[in-house]
Structures are given as structure tokens and as C-alpha cells.
Amino acid sequence: MTIKYYNKLVRDKIPAIITKSGSVYETEVLSEKEYIEKLNEKLNEELEEFYNATPEETVGEIADILEVLYAIAETKGISMEEIEKVRLQKKEERGGFKDRILLKYVLEHK
Template structure:
């Protein structure tokens, strides 16, 4: 027996049954569902960070899209928020790494 206690893709229980194993599941709803989606986002982002595999990045995007749906955030709203933040603080295109902030000497 292996314990997981994590959100999985909808067809995973079916895949487990096809392997002659028995999945024990429940359906997360409401706040539990939203919390588990946030946890899943961190899990998938960590997997992409470790591997750099585009399939893992696709998983990140899948979770983001599901979170957007669960939180009822329109594509246009999210795009506008991205642009607003980019206008205020920039993007990540230049690869700037902030090493430290030093106090100005007067």
C-alpha cells in the first residue's frame, strides 16, 4: 500500500484499476478543492524546476487553468492583471538576479 493524499488527474483512478489495484479516493469540494489545487500547483512547479521537462510545464499550465476556473477568474481578467504587473514592475525577460539591497551611505 502506498499513501498519497494529493489531488490527481481525473482518470488516475481508472488507470490504477487497469493495473489491478484499488484506488481509495474522495472528491474534494469547496475550500478543500481550492487548497489542494494550490498544493498541486506547488508540486507541479517543483517537478518542472527539478526536471525542466516541458511535460511538467504543461502540468503547471493545466493546474493554473483549473485554478482559474475554480476561482471564477476570466482569461481576460488574468491577462489584464499580468499586463498591469508587467507595466508596474517589468517582466522576467532580462534575467536580472537581485543579490542584495545595500543602504545608501549619506
């Protein structure tokens, strides 16, 4: 019998999945402060997985990143509608990233 330690935020149904597999686990419910800290850690974890993903894994990794971002927004009282409104407004005013423009330098006039 081996114990594998995780100490990371997991999706809500993971404990039930572990139970169904016949394994034993320990969890705790985080305080708001701990939850926010673990969400930030989870975002970094998911970004790292995205960077290392194969082309076939990319969609799943983007979905994982979005799920964490949705949870972060919820902790801050921000709706997805509000985020989408601001995203579209910024895209309208400043554009997106479709044209793949790399800004090399700006010579400022003072």
C-alpha cells in the same frame, strides 16, 4: 499485495487509468474548501518537480503548473482571458523578465 498511500489531488482520468492497470483504489470528492487546500498543495508539489526537472522534463512540468493554476483561477471565478489581459497590461506597463535585470538596491530620496 502492497498499499501505497497518496492523499493528494490527481487529474480526473487517473482513476480510470488505475482501473485499466488492474489495481484497486479509493477516492473521494473534496469539498470546495478541501479542494482549494489540495490545489495549493498540488501547486507546491508541481513547483518542486519543476525545480528538480531535467531539461527534457521542463516543458511537461510547466504544463502541469499551468493546469493547477487554471484550476485555481476557476475556483476563484477568474477566466484565462482575464488573466492574459492583466498579464499583457502589466507587461506593457512594467515590462517582462526578458532582460534578466537584477535590482540590487535603491537609494531613496526623502
